[in-house]
Amino acid sequence: MNPLSRQITLVVVLVAVCLAVLLPGAAYAAEGDTVQTIRVDIAANPPATPRVLRRIEASVKTVGQRLLVGKKTELISQSHQTYEALMQEVLDRVLVGYSVQQVAITPGVATKVAIVLEPWGERVRAVQVNIEFSAVDKLFIPLLRDELGDLAASINGILLGLPVDSLEWADTVAKNSIRELVEARLPEYRAAVDIVPGEQTQVRLVFSPVGAVVREAMVSLRSDSMPNLLLYEMKPDVEAFAKALRGLPTEFVSRKQLELTGQLEQIALSHPYSQSYLLNVRGELIPGPDTQIHLQLESRKYRVNAEARLDMGRDNANTSGHLHAGKFVSPEDELFVEVELITNTMQWQFSPGWGHQIGPNTVVGARFNVTDNSRYAWLEHRFGDNWRLRFDRSSEKDDDEIGLRYKLHDFLSAELVHRPHENFIRVIGQL
Missing domain, CATH: 3.30.479 (Tetrahydropterin Synthase; Chain A)
Incomplete structure (x- = not known):
């Protein structure tokens, strides 16, 4: 009672x-x-x-x-x-x-x-509302305040005009009304309400998350057109955003997933490299206690890849470095040059070529190896974000090659390679 x-x-x-x-x-x-x-x-x-x-x-x-x-x-x-x-x-x-x-x-x-x-007696003539969020990074305070809307005006509507002395018994009523307002606007948080009565009534709200919160946020930056070393320069800004997510309720992150993904993409687009290399950014945010952040960054102007390769199960020419540098002459067409160094023999291979995009996942093209005067036609098809199938066809020699490649993480891939007289596993470090 x-x-x-x-x-x-x-x-x-x-x-x-x-x-x-x-x-x-x-x-x-x-x-x-x-x-x-x-x-x-x-x-x-x-x-x-x-x-x-x-x-x-x-x-x-x-x-x-x-x-x-x-x-x-x-x-x-x-x-x-x-x-x-x-x-x-x-x-x-x-x-x-x-x-x-x-x-x-x-x-x-x-x-x-x-x-x-x-x-009778003094009435509440003004209300000052102070809002505090527990364990929330300042980056997301504006977003949370936007969710609350003009909460101060709503609280004024509850308290203004009440006799100050009536808050002796109406205190609980007012607090319950304020909590209902908060629950309707920001259901992922619970508000502790403290009211100090007076003509200038003070209301203090301390917000605490309800349910599971983001404990960790893992960042992955990937690109098929830019080297990882360049992406590494962009990563700190994205990681700062990821760190700021810690402490937010997972339900809130899920509800605001599209908006948060947009902020994430905007952070990447605002980096000087994005403007210099005309990058398209596609972000993905997967909410949970261990939130995952994936960014796919692709240049509309260049394609540059650098790889170190180790062929396991192959005796000769089993270590090499490979560089692909190309420029798009149209949204679908690329002119490129590939340079390969076979480190066992210190032999260089130079191959200019052309590639053409067919749909979102398939590329075909041709290249000419000026070192041994051989011509190749090639096709590459992607399955999702991690799998890739390629086929190289030589017109002069028995040197066809089929490779099925899987991306283990941002800096490492493994490829199963089949050639006419050998099969081996290629470990690829993406620089």
Whole structure:
């Protein structure tokens, strides 16, 4: 039982004793209708908030039920002035901050109790709202505040005009109203509400996450057109964003996934390299306690790849370095040169060529090895983000090659290679 209800009970018990003395007939049942329910009509100037009015209505009903329910309507009609005076005295005691100007009782099976209230003493004339977020990086404070909207205005609507003294019992009502506002706007957080009453009322809200939060965020930057060493220069900005995600509720990250992904892409696009190399950025954010961030960055102008290769299961020419440098002459066509160094023999291979994009996942082309005057046609097809199938066809010698490649992580891949007289596994480090 809350303090207001206990106070009502004590006062009503005392009043009931008085009624038994002053109105002896009230203690005995007479013939006729009895009061079964209480209806309440409240007039307040200025009007109170709906939740405060409901609390006042509940208090009036409690008093009415204890004083009137079970009594004969005829008795109440005969002594209505006494009952009205007693109810006014009780309500004046329990509705701190309000003066009960009038109580009117209309007897019946459903008895109506109409009261007129007027606030007294100081009123709340201004509300200062202070909002704090627990364990949230400053990067995301504006986003969370945007979700809350004009919360201060809504809280003003709850508290402004209330008698300061009424917050002695309306404090819980106000806090529950504020929590409902927060839950409707930011359900992933719970607000601890502290109200310091006064003409200049202070409201402090401390937000804490509900449920699972982001503990870690892992970043992966990938590109088929730019070297990893260049991407590595861009990674700190993205990792700073990822670090800022820690502490956010996973449900909030999931709900704002598109917006957060857009912020992530914008961070990558704002890097000087993105502008210099005309990068397209496609981001993916997978929410969870261990959130994953993937960025695919592709140049609209260049394609540059540098690789170190180790062929396992092959005796000759099994270590090499490979460089591909190309420029797009149209959205689908690329002119390039490839340079390969066989480190076992220190032999250089130079191959200019052309590639043409067919759809989003397939590239075909031709190249000419100027070192041994051999010509090749080639095809490459991608399966998702990690798998790649390629086919090289030589027109001069028995040197065809088929490779199935899997990307283990950003800097390492493995490829199963088939040639006419040998099969081996190629380990590829992407620089």
